[in-house]
Amino acid sequence: MTETEHHDAEDLEMDRLLMDRMRAPVPALSSNFERKIVRAAKRDSDLLGRYRWIVFAAYVVASALTSLAIMHNAGLGWLPIVGILAAATVGSAAFVAWKTGRAAVARSEA
Amino acid sequence: MHDDAQLVASAQDGDQKAFAELVRRYRDRVFRLAVSILGREFIPEAEDVAQEVFLKIHHSLKTFRGEAQFGSWIYRVTFNHAVNVKERARFRRPHEDDTALHRLAGSGPGLEKQMESAQRDKALEECIETLPELYQSALRQYYWFGSAVGEIAESLGVPENTVKSYLHRARKMLHGMLKERGLSCD
Structure with missing residues (x-):
């Protein structure tokens, strides 16, 4: 028997042993698996949606007030302060709208 | 759809x-x-x-x-x-000693043969556990679930030939490990 033949015989032997010893019923998921996932996912997105907006609004208000206080203490008048804050708000809103639009286009193309 | x-x-x-x-x-x-x-x-x-x-x-x-x-x-x-x-x-793996093997093998005629077979199954499972995860997964999907090579390839994100080579190498390694433990494959 050549070395290759010997290795082939060993491989076949092992294949037979594994076929014989490993074959067993395939385990199945519990019957309510899907319902559990969908319920958990829904709860997750409800919570996330609600808290995301609260955190975001709190962040915007806090940073606007902080900027306002810093700029006023630096001796800037109210008019330029309001102008800067308005420009920053409009700029951020435009950027978010642009990003959201691009994501929607990418999704519809996919 | x-x-x-x-x-x-x-x-x-x-x-x-x-x-x-x-x-x-x-x-x-x-x-x-x-x-x-x-x-x-x-x-x-x-x-x-x-x-x-x-x-x-x-x-x-x-x-x-x-x-x-x-x-x-x-x-x-x-x-x-x-x-x-x-x-x-x-x-957290439960420890199995030889008492469990006796229980697995049962009693009566041919006890020795059953013991040897149970011992080999246990050794085989232990040897599989030492293989790289990709080999273990390919082996269990192929021999336990009876999955096709194409399905295994999709689940592991590799080409079909790679799965075939995983299976071949895993069998070779297992053969060597069982031989080292003094157990035969037949």
Whole structure:
């Protein structure tokens, strides 16, 4: 028997042993698996949606007030302060709208 | 019938029915992949892995850009998560001594042969556990679940020839390990 033949015989032997010893019923998921996932996912997105907006609004208000206080203490008048804050708000809103639009286009193309 | 990309896009827009359809489509394949990595002693843990994978996917759906197939993405997440869980579960493995082997083998005529067979099964399972995770998964999917090489390749994200080579190398390693323990393959 050549070395290759010997290795082939060993491989076949092992294949037979594994076929014989490993074959067993395939385990199945519990019957309510899907319902559990969908319920958990829904709860997750409800919570996330609600808290995301609260955190975001709190962040915007806090940073606007902080900027306002810093700029006023630096001796800037109210008019330029309001102008800067308005420009920053409009700029951020435009950027978010642009990003959201691009994501929607990418999704519809996919 | 929608394809995966359409379902993913709808799920990204908050459509819960689309997400439920994705769960229905992939639940068994994700669970089997988890079982193939964790092994037969950890089937409840594999179900937990499948559950956590779907929640993780739901959580990160918004960031999924669709550059890869949804299937490849979910299989990759499952594989990595199952390997992590296995690392932790390894320390909780129940200890089996020879009394358990006797119980497994039963009693009566041919006891010695049954004992030897049970011993070989136990040794085989122990040897499989020492193989690299990719080999273990390929081996269990092929010999335990009877999955086709193509299916295994899809779940592991590798070409079919690579799966064949995993199986070949795994058999070779197992043969050597059993021989070292003084056990035959026939």
